[in-house]
Amino acid sequence: MPVMSYVRNAWYVAGWSQDLAAEKPFAITVLGERIVIWRTAAGNLHALEDRCVHRLAPLSLGRCEGERLRCMYHGLLFDPDGKVAEIPGQELIPARAQVRRYPVADRHSWLWVWMGDPALADQGLIPAAVGLDHPDYILGHGQLDYAAEARLINDNLLDFSHLTFVHAESFGAGPQFAATPGRITPIERGIRYERWTENSMGSSSRRSEVPMDSFMSYDFVIPGILLMTGGVFPLGTAKACDYGQPDYSKAVSGVTFTSQAVTPMEGKTARYFFSWGPHRNHGDEAQRDLLMGIAAKAFAEDKTMIEAQQRVIDDTPNPQVMPTAHDRGVTLFNRLVEKLAREEQREQSEAA
Amino acid sequence: MPVMSYVRNAWYVAGWSQDLAAEKPFAITVLGERIVIWRTAAGNLHALEDRCVHRLAPLSLGRCEGERLRCMYHGLLFDPDGKVAEIPGQELIPARAQVRRYPVADRHSWLWVWMGDPALADQGLIPAAVGLDHPDYILGHGQLDYAAEARLINDNLLDFSHLTFVHAESFGAGPQFAATPGRITPIERGIRYERWTENSMGSSSRRSEVPMDSFMSYDFVIPGILLMTGGVFPLGTAKACDYGQPDYSKAVSGVTFTSQAVTPMEGKTARYFFSWGPHRNHGDEAQRDLLMGIAAKAFAEDKTMIEAQQRVIDDTPNPQVMPTAHDRGVTLFNRLVEKLAREEQREQSEAA
Amino acid sequence: MPVMSYVRNAWYVAGWSQDLAAEKPFAITVLGERIVIWRTAAGNLHALEDRCVHRLAPLSLGRCEGERLRCMYHGLLFDPDGKVAEIPGQELIPARAQVRRYPVADRHSWLWVWMGDPALADQGLIPAAVGLDHPDYILGHGQLDYAAEARLINDNLLDFSHLTFVHAESFGAGPQFAATPGRITPIERGIRYERWTENSMGSSSRRSEVPMDSFMSYDFVIPGILLMTGGVFPLGTAKACDYGQPDYSKAVSGVTFTSQAVTPMEGKTARYFFSWGPHRNHGDEAQRDLLMGIAAKAFAEDKTMIEAQQRVIDDTPNPQVMPTAHDRGVTLFNRLVEKLAREEQREQSEAA
Ligand code: FES
Ligand code: FES
Numbered sequence A, B, C: 001m002p003v004m005s006y007v008r009n010a011w012y013v014a015g016w017s018q019d020l021a022a023e024k025p026f027a028i029t030v031l032g033e034r035i036v037i038w039r040t041a042a043g044n045l046h047a048l049e050d051r052c053v054h055r056l057a058p059l060s061l062g063r064c065e066g067e068r069l070r071c072m073y074h075g076l077l078f079d080p081d082g083k084v085a086e087i088p089g090q091e092l093i094p095a096r097a098q099v100r101r102y103p104v105a106d107r108h109s110w111l112w113v114w115m116g117d118p119a120l121a122d123q124g125l126i127p128a129a130v131g132l133d134h135p136d137y138i139l140g141h142g143q144l145d146y147a148a149e150a151r152l153i154n155d156n157l158l159d160f161s162h163l164t165f166v167h168a169e170s171f172g173a174g175p176q177f178a179a180t181p182g183r184i185t186p187i188e189r190g191i192r193y194e195r196w197t198e199n200s201m202g203s204s205s206r207r208s209e210v211p212m213d214s215f216m217s218y219d220f221v222i223p224g225i226l227l228m229t230g231g232v233f234p235l236g237t238a239k240a241c242d243y244g245q246p247d248y249s250k251a252v253s254g255v256t257f258t259s260q261a262v263t264p265m266e267g268k269t270a271r272y273f274f275s276w277g278p279h280r281n282h283g284d285e286a287q288r289d290l291l292m293g294i295a296a297k298a299f300a301e302d303k304t305m306i307e308a309q310q311r312v313i314d315d316t317p318n319p320q321v322m323p324t325a326h327d328r329g330v331t332l333f334n335r336l337v338e339k340l341a342r343e344e345q346r347e348q349s350e351a352a
C-alpha cells in the first residue's frame, strides 16, 4: 500500500453550486493545494491559488471588487487570471506578482476545478452526473468530511461486497450479495459495475411485494466520481436481456439515480459529495426523504469503518493489502490512476 | 533519559475482566500494537492483532460468530488462532491470510495479554494481584488514562518519597516520610519496598488514636505491577520483628491491599489500573469508599505532575535526570527492565 | 521567508505585573524556553528554568518557601539563583544540581525577563512603556494568545497600511491611508513611524467636528515593543512643525497612548500584550472603554488574518514574500534583528 498518486488532469468536485453565494470567496484545499473560488456579482466563476504573493495571507479572506479579488491584509488586487492589478502605495507592479489560476466550471449542480495543465481543461471530460435540477429525478443531497485519504473512499465505492457487512443494517444487502461478484468492465477513464439480482423481494431501498429481477449499475470514473442507477423489472428481464443493461422504460419500480464524488483535500482528508433520489415515475419527495435517511445511516457506517481503517494504516510501518476476488474493480481503477499519473509526471518532466 | 525498552515476555494488564461483555470485541493498544480481545458466548477469551489482512480495517469493529471473529468491512472470517477461515466470494484462502495471535488470560479480575513469544507464555508469571472477588478484602477499583510514557508512572510508583510532596494534601505523609528512605530489596522480576513508621498517629488512610507502629510494603514487578499491603501494629512491633515483615494476624487496624498496573499503550500514552480496600477484619464498604475517595484525589495529583513532567521532557532536547538517594528502587527496576529487554532482543536476533 | 532568529539580549514581556500574586509560581515559555517566575511574600521577583534537575518536573508546580522554590514532585529546594539548597533524604548536593536563572524586572506594569547573557542584563534597555499607573493616562489593558510566530505579529505592527484593509470596519482608516506611506526612521534598537494626516475629520478613535491635522507616531523596538502616541491639532500644525513631532501641549483632542508587546513563546505561538487609553486632558474612563472596545474588535481582526497567514505559510513548501513600498519598516526592523542575532551567535561561538 504505497502512497498512491492522483490524476491531476481531471475535474474535481469542489462544492455544491448552490452553496456558493455571489461575492463570498470560498476556500477549499484540493490535492493539498489551497484554492479560493468565487462567483462575481455578474455570475462569473473564478478560482485562484489561495495565497497572496505579498506575505502569503489567504485570498479567501479577501473582498470581491467586480471581477477582481482584493487581499484584505494590505490590499493587493488580483485579476481573475491571477495577475496583480494594483498594489496600494506603489506604482510599479513586478512581473512575478501573480498567483496560479485554476479552470473552474459549474455543471450538474457541482463546482468543478481542474487541477492539471489549464491548456488541457476540456469541459467534455466532466463526468455526466445528474444535477439537482434534472427534470427526471427528485434528488436529495449532502456532503461529509473524512479524516481519511480519498483513495480509501474510492476503494470502498469500487467494491460493493462491503454492503453485506458494513451496511447489514442500512442498505440491507444479504449474505448472498457478497457471495457472488458483480460484473466489472473497464470503460473510458474508469470501470463499470453491473449486477442483476434475479427472483428477489429487493433490498431496503427497493422493496417489492412479489419476486422480481432487480438491476443496479454504476460507472466509477476519474478522479473519483460514481454515477449509479438501477431499478426493479419483471421476473425474467435479466435473462431476457442476457444480463446486460435493461430498457429502463420497462422498469416497474425503484428506479433511482445517485451521483457521488470523492475529493482529496489534504494528504489524509477528503470531502465526499452525494445526491440520491427516485425517478419521477417511481417515487416522490417522501420517497427521496426515505432514501436520504437510509443514505445518512449508511454513509456514517462507511465513515466509521474507513476512518478506523486509516488509523490502523497510519500505525502500520509497512502496510500491505491482500486483495480478494471482489477487488477486481479496485485493482483495475487504481492501476488506471497510477498509469495516468505516471504519464502526467513523465510529460511534466519532459516539458521541464 | 534515553528511550527505555519494555520487556515483551511479560503479562500486561489489558482491562478489567468485568468490563468485557461476551461478544463485544474490545480494542486496546499495548506496546504500540493494536490488539482486539473478545470473550465468546461460550466464555472463551481470545486476542488477535487488530488489523485485517485484507485492507487493514480493525477487527475490533467486527462481529463474533461462535469462536470466530468476522471483519465487518468485507467479511473475512478469522479463527481464534488468527487464520482466515472464510473469504466471501472466494474459494481459495492464501496461506499468508493470518494475523498474529496473543496469549490472553483472565486472572485476579484483570485481563492479561502476553506480548512476547507465545511459546513462553507461562501463566505462572502472572503477578499475584488480589482480585475484586478475593474473600479477605473489600476492594474498590478504577482506571486512568495518561498522556505520558508508562515508564514515568513506574518511576513514580518506585519512589514513594513523592508522597510527602505530591500527596501532601491527600495521603498526608509528613516531611519525615521523605527524610528517611524505605528498605529496597531486589526480588524475582522486581523490587520490594518495606517501611516501618514507629510511634506515629498514622496517615490520612491509617489514622490511629494512640501511638502505634505502622508498616507498609509493596512488590513492584515486571512489567509494571504494584502489589501493596500494610497495617497498624502495637507499639514495639517494628523492633520486635527486627524491622522485617510483621505477622498480619497481630495487626490492630488499617490492613489494606492495593493492586496497581501500568500498561504502555502508544509511545506516550499509558493506562493505569488500580484497586484498593480494607481487609474484612479492618474495615467495611464505607471504609473502602473513603479510601477510594482519597485515591481519586491522590491519583489525580500524580497524573497532573507526571503529564506535566512528560511535557517538559518532550520540550527538552537531551533530557538528563540526576538521581537521588530515593531513586534506588527506580534505578534497580529500570536496570532490570533494560537487562531483560536487551536479552530478549539478543535472543530474537540470534533466532533470526 | 527563512526561519528568523530572535535577539536574546533583550527584555521580553512575560506578563502583567498585577496578574502575578505573591507565592503563586507562574509558567511561561519564551523563545521556546520554559520559565517559572514567582514573587515572594517579601515582594522579590525571581525567574528560573522551569525544569527540575532531578526528574524534569516543572518547578511551576512547586511551592514557595521564603525566597526559595520547592519542586513538589520529590521535594528538591531551589535557591533563587537556581542552585539546589536541599535534597530530601540526602546529605550531599552535587555541584551540577542547578538550573538556569533569568534576570527579571517589574517595570511599567509589565514583568520583563532577560533571555540573553545575565551579565548584560541592563535594566536601562527596558523600553519606555507607559504603565497602567501612569499619572497622565487612563489605560485599559489586555492580552491575546496567537497560534502564529511572533515575527508575523511584528510584521503586522511594522506596516500600518493594513489598517485600511484589515481594520476597515474597526479603526476606520480610509483608502487614502494605505495610498501614502508614513515616515520611517531608524532609531536605537528599532524604527520610528510618523504620520501627519492634514485637513481631516479623523478616524473612529479620533473623530473631529471640524477639519484638523492629526498626528500619530510610534517606536517599534527590540524585541517587539510598540509605543505609540498621537493626537489632533489645529489645522496648519503639520506644516508649521514641518511634518515633525508636534508640541503635545497644543493638542486640541484625541491624545492617547498605547504600549504593545509581542513575546515569542513556542516556535509558532506568541502572546500579545497591550494597553490603550486617553490622556487625562483628552478623555475619561468612558473614552478608555470606547477605545478598548475598538481595540478588541481590531485585534481580533489581526488575529484572524495572521493565524490564517501562518496556516498558509505552514502549507507552503518554500514560502517567499514579495515586499512592497509599505514594507520599509518591516525590512529595516527585521534586518536589525538578524544583524543583532548574528552578532550574538558569533560572540557565543567565540566564547565557546
Ligand atoms: S499579504 Fe496580501 S496584500 Fe499583504
Ligand atoms: S478489510 Fe477486512 S474484510 Fe476487507
Ligand code: FES
Pocket: C052, C053, C054, C055, C056, C057, C071, C072, C073, C074, C075, C076
Ligand atoms: S523531579 Fe523535582 S524533586 Fe524530583
